[in-house]
Amino acid sequence: MTYGTLCQKGFEGVTAVGLRERKKEKTRLAILDAALDLFLEQGYESTTVEQIAGAVEISPRTFFRYFTNKDHLALWFHEHGEEIMLETLESRPRDEPPFTSLMHALRAVLLDVQGSTPVDAARFLKLRRLLDGNPYLIGRSVARGAETERRLAELIAARRGVDPDEDQLSHLIVAFAMSTMRVGFECPRRDGTLPEVTERMTESIELAERSLLPGWDLQR
Amino acid sequence: MTYGTLCQKGFEGVTAVGLRERKKEKTRLAILDAALDLFLEQGYESTTVEQIAGAVEISPRTFFRYFTNKDHLALWFHEHGEEIMLETLESRPRDEPPFTSLMHALRAVLLDVQGSTPVDAARFLKLRRLLDGNPYLIGRSVARGAETERRLAELIAARRGVDPDEDQLSHLIVAFAMSTMRVGFECPRRDGTLPEVTERMTESIELAERSLLPGWDLQR
DNA sequence: TAATCTATGTCAGTCGATGACTTATGACAA
DNA sequence: TTGTCATAAGTCATCGACTGACATAGATTA
Numbered sequence: 001m002t003y004g005t006l007c008q009k010g011f012e013g014v015t016a017v018g019l020r021e022r023k024k025e026k027t028r029l030a031i032l033d034a035a036l037d038l039f040l041e042q043g044y045e046s047t048t049v050e051q052i053a054g055a056v057e058i059s060p061r062t063f064f065r066y067f068t069n070k071d072h073l074a075l076w077f078h079e080h081g082e083e084i085m086l087e088t089l090e091s092r093p094r095d096e097p098p099f100t101s102l103m104h105a106l107r108a109v110l111l112d113v114q115g116s117t118p119v120d121a122a123r124f125l126k127l128r129r130l131l132d133g134n135p136y137l138i139g140r141s142v143a144r145g146a147e148t149e150r151r152l153a154e155l156i157a158a159r160r161g162v163d164p165d166e167d168q169l170s171h172l173i174v175a176f177a178m179s180t181m182r183v184g185f186e187c188p189r190r191d192g193t194l195p196e197v198t199e200r201m202t203e204s205i206e207l208a209e210r211s212l213l214p215g216w217d218l219q220r
Numbered sequence: 221m222t223y224g225t226l227c228q229k230g231f232e233g234v235t236a237v238g239l240r241e242r243k244k245e246k247t248r249l250a251i252l253d254a255a256l257d258l259f260l261e262q263g264y265e266s267t268t269v270e271q272i273a274g275a276v277e278i279s280p281r282t283f284f285r286y287f288t289n290k291d292h293l294a295l296w297f298h299e300h301g302e303e304i305m306l307e308t309l310e311s312r313p314r315d316e317p318p319f320t321s322l323m324h325a326l327r328a329v330l331l332d333v334q335g336s337t338p339v340d341a342a343r344f345l346k347l348r349r350l351l352d353g354n355p356y357l358i359g360r361s362v363a364r365g366a367e368t369e370r371r372l373a374e375l376i377a378a379r380r381g382v383d384p385d386e387d388q389l390s391h392l393i394v395a396f397a398m399s400t401m402r403v404g405f406e407c408p409r410r411d412g413t414l415p416e417v418t419e420r421m422t423e424s425i426e427l428a429e430r431s432l433l434p435g436w437d438l439q440r
Numbered sequence: 441t442a443a444t445c446t447a448t449g450t451c452a453g454t455c456g457a458t459g460a461c462t463t464a465t466g467a468c469a470a
Numbered sequence: 471t472t473g474t475c476a477t478a479a480g481t482c483a484t485c486g487a488c489t490g491a492c493a494t495a496g497a498t499t500a
Contacts, residue, residue, distance in 0.1 A: 019497095020446085020447085020497080020498095023447095024447085048485090048486065048487085049486075049487065049488085050486085058448080058449090059448070059449050059450075060487090060488090061448080061449065061450080061451095061488095061489090062447080062448055062449075064487090064488065064489080065447080065448080068488095069487075069488075070486095070487070070488095135367070138363075138366060139363030139364070139366055139367070140359075140363065142362050142363050142365075142366040143358075143359030143360065143362050143363045144359070145362075146358060146359055146362040147355070147359070165408045165409050168403055168404070168420070168423060168424050168427060169427060171403045171406065172399065172400065172403050172424065172427055172428065172431070175399035175400075175402065175403055176396055176399055178399075179392065179395035179396055179398075179399050180392065180395075182395065183388055183391045183392050183395055184388070186391065188385045189385050200388070203388060204388050204392065207388060207389060207392055207439075208392065210433075210436075210439075211392070211432055211433055211436035211437075211439075212431055212432060212433065212436075213430075213431055213432065213433050216430075216431035216432075217431075219427075219430075219431075238466090238467080239466075239467090240466065240467080240477080240478080243466090243478095244478085268454090268455065268456085269455080269456065269457085270455085278479075278480090279479070279480050279481075280456090280457095281457095281458090281479080281480065281481075281482095282478080282479055282480070284456090284457065284458075285478080285479080288457095289456075289457070290456070290457095
């Protein structure tokens with residue numbers, strides 16, 4: 001008993017992520033999964049926050065402490081995707097053409113999806129299916145993507161050594177990259193299996209790569 | 221008196237737009253202008269529908285009969301822009317490369333802005349200033365743009381003689397075009413005068429045009 | 441054990457949005 | 471002119487997302 005407690009404490013210290021943190025993460029995922037099932041079952045708009053909270057036995061108020069709003073649930077995957085893209089971008093050589101770096105970032109997201117655990121993959125596909133054909137959520141998703149776009153544009157501008165407010169090319173490069181990702185993500189009227197989705201994304205990336213003039217992203 | 225009435229009736233008949241219609245349009249613009257001023261004065265989120273309705277002396281319920289929601293006000297210009305793009309696209313020769321047609325559509329919007337009456341131009345610039353730097357509204361605007369994108373993609377796919385659900389290139393072409401427009405529309409930390417905005421948009425269009433491989437939009 | 445920190449719940453309230461119903465007003469024919 | 475009708479506008483009730491203020495329970499640390 002005492003040993004167990006000590007052991008746990010020790011473990012905590014090592015992983016630098018407390019028991020509390022882990023419990024919170026578990027609750028977060030429980031909310032997400034419950035919500036996802038409700039959404040797919042009875043539709044996004046006709047599912048209330050109250051129902052979601054009820055399904056995981058928390059108060060509606062607590063729900064809003066885990067997710068800033070209802071949309072946040074459906075746009076969950078953006079969080080992770082953005083993180084990977086930003087990290088990848090930082091890790092690419094500074095003298096690499098910006099669009100090339102961004103395509104690497106896209107592929108990194110793709111690899112992450114392909115290498116995810118079955119549970120994570122299932123969640124990802126559920127989220128994709130949820131967005132698929134829902135104009136409201138597609139809109140929200142695109143809006144969230146625009147946020148990522150802004151962050152990426154900051155980095156690209158810095159890398160190009162220009163002022164992001166002045167340089168339109170930085171924004172255009174990132175906008176084209178995000179468009180590529182978005183188009184690949186769409187997969188209408190399909191089963192939406194994982195290989196199907198990743199196939200479409202790869203196709204889209206290759207399409208973009210063979211459409212742009214070599215050096216287009218190095219103009220002054 | 222009688223003459224006047226007759227005259228008015230006659231006029232109505234000729235223009236085929238009744239007095240009622242015109243009055244409605246006037247109210248619509250009155251709401252929009254009042255809202256715009258309130259937004260710019262005290263911020264978008266802290267202006268309530270009730271205040272807007274109060275400013276033009278209508279009930280809040282009536283407000284929602286003119287605008288589907290509060291965002292609709294700030295995204296007003298999308299309506300007109302989309303119309304011009306769709307019309308222009310229809311008018312372009314069927315064998316013109318799709319991206320070229322879309323760039324013509326963009327320029328058509330630009331020309332329309334440049335040729336607008338002072339009142340309309342002022343309204344346009346107010347709307348632009350309102351979006352400028354407001355992440356929430358930028359998001360909404362991008363989402364609205366995605367709707368236009370979907371419609372354009374339908375047309376482009378038809379023009380290319382492919383199934384819009386299958387063909388990713390159609391979507392990519394349109395996405396690149398809309399990105400071009402969006403990037404041009406941004407004009408951060410500027411006065412935001414009309415020539416300034418149109419200058420940025422022209423610049424963006426030219427940038428896109430000299431970045432893509434000739435014939436990229438004709439791939440199979 | 442006491443002091444404290446923090447996650448959660450409760451409650452009240454704001455605001456956007458919608459449906460059902462009533463009232464006013466412009467359009468039009470007799 | 472007047473009466474009828476269609477439609478615009480107002481009223482009222484309600485829902486659902488979200489927020490701030492405050493209370494409390496349970497874990498954490500001294």
